[in-house]
Amino acid sequence: MTDTRREKRSHKAQKVIERMSKKLNRQMVGSLAACVHCGMCTEACHYVLANPDDPTYAPAYKADRIRKIFKRHFDWTGRVLPWWVGAKTIKTDEDLEELKDIVFGKCTNCRRCSINCPMGVDYATFNRMARGLLVSVGVMPEGVAVVSKDQWEIGNQMGVLKEEYIDTLEWMSEELSDEMNDPKAVIPIDKMDADIVYSINPREVKYDPRTIADAAKIFYLAGENWTMPSEGWDMTNFGLFSGDDDLGGAVALRLYEKVTELHGKKLVISECGHGYRSTRCEGPNWAGHTVPFEMESSVLTMLRYIKEGKIKVDKSKNTTPVTFHDSCNNARSCGLFEEPRELLELVCTDFREMYPNRSENYCCTGGGGAMSMSEYTPQRLKSASVKADQLKATGAKVVVTSCHNCVDGLTDLIRHYKLGMEVTQLVNLVANAVIVPEPTAEKETVEVEKAE
Ligand code: SF4
Numbered sequence: 001m002t003d004t005r006r007e008k009r010s011h012k013a014q015k016v017i018e019r020m021s022k023k024l025n026r027q028m029v030g031s032l033a034a035c036v037h038c039g040m041c042t043e044a045c046h047y048v049l050a051n052p053d054d055p056t057y058a059p060a061y062k063a064d065r066i067r068k069i070f071k072r073h074f075d076w077t078g079r080v081l082p083w084w085v086g087a088k089t090i091k092t093d094e095d096l097e098e099l100k101d102i103v104f105g106k107c108t109n110c111r112r113c114s115i116n117c118p119m120g121v122d123y124a125t126f127n128r129m130a131r132g133l134l135v136s137v138g139v140m141p142e143g144v145a146v147v148s149k150d151q152w153e154i155g156n157q158m159g160v161l162k163e164e165y166i167d168t169l170e171w172m173s174e175e176l177s178d179e180m181n182d183p184k185a186v187i188p189i190d191k192m193d194a195d196i197v198y199s200i201n202p203r204e205v206k207y208d209p210r211t212i213a214d215a216a217k218i219f220y221l222a223g224e225n226w227t228m229p230s231e232g233w234d235m236t237n238f239g240l241f242s243g244d245d246d247l248g249g250a251v252a253l254r255l256y257e258k259v260t261e262l263h264g265k266k267l268v269i270s271e272c273g274h275g276y277r278s279t280r281c282e283g284p285n286w287a288g289h290t291v292p293f294e295m296e297s298s299v300l301t302m303l304r305y306i307k308e309g310k311i312k313v314d315k316s317k318n319t320t321p322v323t324f325h326d327s328c329n330n331a332r333s334c335g336l337f338e339e340p341r342e343l344l345e346l347v348c349t350d351f352r353e354m355y356p357n358r359s360e361n362y363c364c365t366g367g368g369g370a371m372s373m374s375e376y377t378p379q380r381l382k383s384a385s386v387k388a389d390q391l392k393a394t395g396a397k398v399v400v401t402s403c404h405n406c407v408d409g410l411t412d413l414i415r416h417y418k419l420g421m422e423v424t425q426l427v428n429l430v431a432n433a434v435i436v437p438e439p440t441a442e443k444e445t446v447e448v449e450k451a452e
């Protein structure tokens with residue numbers, strides 16, 4: 001129940017408290033109430049490991065900044081005996097700014113502390129809720145405001161215009177036809193009744209179109225009936241990072257509606273951790289929408305093609321030592337642990353595990369939208385020493401990850417710590433290893449006849 005006594009506080013602080021009452025659910029209240037301050041999560045956090053003398057980075061300390069508000073206004077112990085349970089309200093805009101620097105600047109919502117808590121406290125989940133409360137009153141890092149605006153207004157989080165997107169697809173389509181020496185090797189746009197509708201991260205259009213070309217090559221060689229949508233194609237979702245469920249729902253719905261309009265049978269999501277989690281796991285709830293088609297990560301699609309013999313690969317084409325970075329959203333939050341490894345073993349000759357890995361892997365330190373929050377870059381890069389040590393210990397020359405956000409986070413820390421490693425994705429390795437069949441005798445004969 002909300003405390004209706006209006007203490008002397010700023011308009012924004014009052015709004016934050018009122019909105020908190022609407023966002024609390026059973027899972028959130030459980031996490032807010034259950035902490036016994038045992039400290040077992042402390043060493044799980046990469047910020048703590050990189051700042052051992054600063055207790056303000058401890059997950060329980062950070063969580064208590066949110067918990068004290070919950071206790072003061074929504075928990076009977078805090079309402080009756082606030083001094084006993086550490087309940088405390090927020091009063092000023094400065095209080096909100098202070099909270100902003102914690103929930104955006106000192107946590108990437110990676111959930112490593114969550115899985116190390118014996119009481120089941122999921123700090124990352126209510127840290128995200130706190131972000132959303134602040135965003136609702138306009139208190140957020142500038143980068144979060146800019147990216148959210150682009151996704152609301154332009155339809156994707158990098159402000160890619162439709163012409164730019166279509167031009168890139170057409171350019172990649174031409175490259176594919178040339179490479180395959182087949183005019184039928186194209187990227188189909190808005191094809192109706194396709195078995196697969198392929199959605200991507202705008203970063204692929206803006207900075208890394210080779211991932212689109214590589215995916216197209218794989219679909220073509222697999223003989224897939226596939227397409228890419230002309231609109232509503234962004235599978236990323238800044239709502240996951242900003243905590244804005246309305247944005248999350250609107251973005252997810254655009255994609256669901258486009259696939260439905262095209263009568264697509266399955267939505268395949270390119271390699272992106274937060275995009276996969278948002279689109280496949282969280283989106284239907286945010287949007288209040290029952291999705292009438294199947295959704296799958298492209299990692300599973302590529303693995304299936306190899307297992308079913310739709311494409312053949314030669315792993316000797318990828319001999320450089322590689323390691324694998326588990327994206328927090330793909331792995332810890334969505335359980336994609338073994339499939340990327342199975343794929344790596346099929347397309348590379350020298351795959352080396354990074355330790356710890358799978359659900360215990362450390363964040364790339366660019367998660368939770370951290371790459372867009374330049375004011376926190378120094379503390380992000382300091383916390384990245386943990387990841388840098390992990391990478392160095394593998395002796396690998398290339399780090400593979402199934403997440404565009406992790407590509408950016410890893411690239412930045414590799415440059416900062418001068419590790420001299422490259423970052424790539426599974427789609428690039430699969431496309432490099434794939435065997436392009438020789439033209440059939442029949443096709444060759446036809447071509448010779450034409451020439452005569
Ligand atoms: S491990 Fe769980 S119960 Fe212990 S301090 Fe951390 S959040 Fe609280």
Ligand code: SF4
Nearest residue numbers: 045107108110111113
């Ligand atoms: S979610 Fe990750 S970054 Fe945030 S406190 Fe927990 S371990 Fe640290």
